[in-house]
Amino acid sequence: MTHKTYLFDEHVKLGAKIVPFAGWDMPVQYTSVKDEVLAVRREVGVFDVSHMGEFFVEGPDAETFVDYLVTNDILNAPIGKAVYSPLCREDGTVIDDLIVYKLEKNRILICVNASNIEKDFNWIKSKHQHFNCSLINASTSYSLLALQGPKSFKVLQSLLNELSDIDYYSVIESSYLGSSVIVARTGYTGEDGFEIFANHLTIKSIWEKLMELGVTPCGLAARDVLRLEVCYPLYGHELNDEVNPYDAGLGWTVKTMKPRFVGKEALTSKTSKFKLVKLSTEKGIPREGYPVLNSRNEEIGTITSGTMSVVLNKGIAFARIKLDQYPSDEVFQIDIRQKLYSAQIIKKPFVTGGHK
């Protein structure tokens, strides 16, 4: 049985194509992927991402517990800050990637991928016994909207009058029609934008208001193109149970100077087996699973995510390359249906988002 978000009927009314994703029936597109991507890059779009999971950690040890769980630095982040981090096992492999929101000193929200809610919660619970804090899986009580694009601040301010111009990757608590909402300046598109956590009815009111204001509803397909254009990894593709953060280019999120955290020993020795590279193609569209070859036509890796970029109008991809076979000339070819296409390695993100 698949789950439906509280806004499911709204998506159907808008003519969305619905697909199963991570156990949920989700809108994949409303009108056209291209139009939805461009709405976010140029104006403003909204995604129903209520399938994602919300955990609350509350109590005197909330900060130290979450800091111990994840690889990034939570303890030194100020209250009101959001921190992106992998969640790793002792051997350094990645259980999930998530965002930690420091609401208060003793109250932390963690937002996790829909497909990993149960796995994450069981893992976190198993590490919890020596810490003085409560752990609540509130995923079924919360809906989540991502309002993204250069006009998102202006639009959201018309709903939440007291909303101040908070920094990127910050979080505040506010209220809408008398209900509390958590508003974070985060997202998965590279553009300025907000993620709004609230109870289902409040989110439905906000969604309806956004539709009235002419905000473009956007589906998961546009979301995937947007995140790939700005080179954000996706769990199940660039990240999985077999790789460590270094294998996915996330070394910057591993703070080995922290006194203790799960996976510290393994991750301090820095053993990566793979290098994640960004490739673009003039001809042919790279797709997940396509083999990547060197100049001597030897297979050295695989595409983990690939698409046609709407902004650049060319093929873009992440590829996981075996480190011991990494070509010094950085010449890459992609096998697309038994034909070899040359790919250019790109060092910066394919597209620069406009976030603050």
Place this chain on the structure above:
Amino acid sequence: MATNIPMNLKYTKDHEWALLEGNTVTVGITDFAQSALGDIVFLEVPEIGTHLSSGSTFGVVESIKSVSDLYSPVTGEVVEKNSELEGSPEKINQDAYGSWLIKVKIKDMSEVNNLLTAEQYQEFCNTSH
């Protein structure tokens, strides 16, 4: 889904349309197919002279998020391809029946009788998702 299905064409269950003129069959994808695919960004069709058999894959059409094989409705030789369309595949979204992909010269005309009529294809679209 309301779709445009011209009466004068024949259809396959893989959502190709076929138009028989003399011993040549013009092949494209249906309005239903273009709508299901979304924004089409890439098209690959075979070279002239390629021999195709009925039901075999003859090319690929890609939208931003997906790759779909194209299946030949008939057996024969490719005598023409729509090169213009390879440079602007989005035209298929705008006009699926005006955007032919290839023309195939066939020997066995009876093969065309095995294809779906417009009514049968409409029925097929209504019952399959």
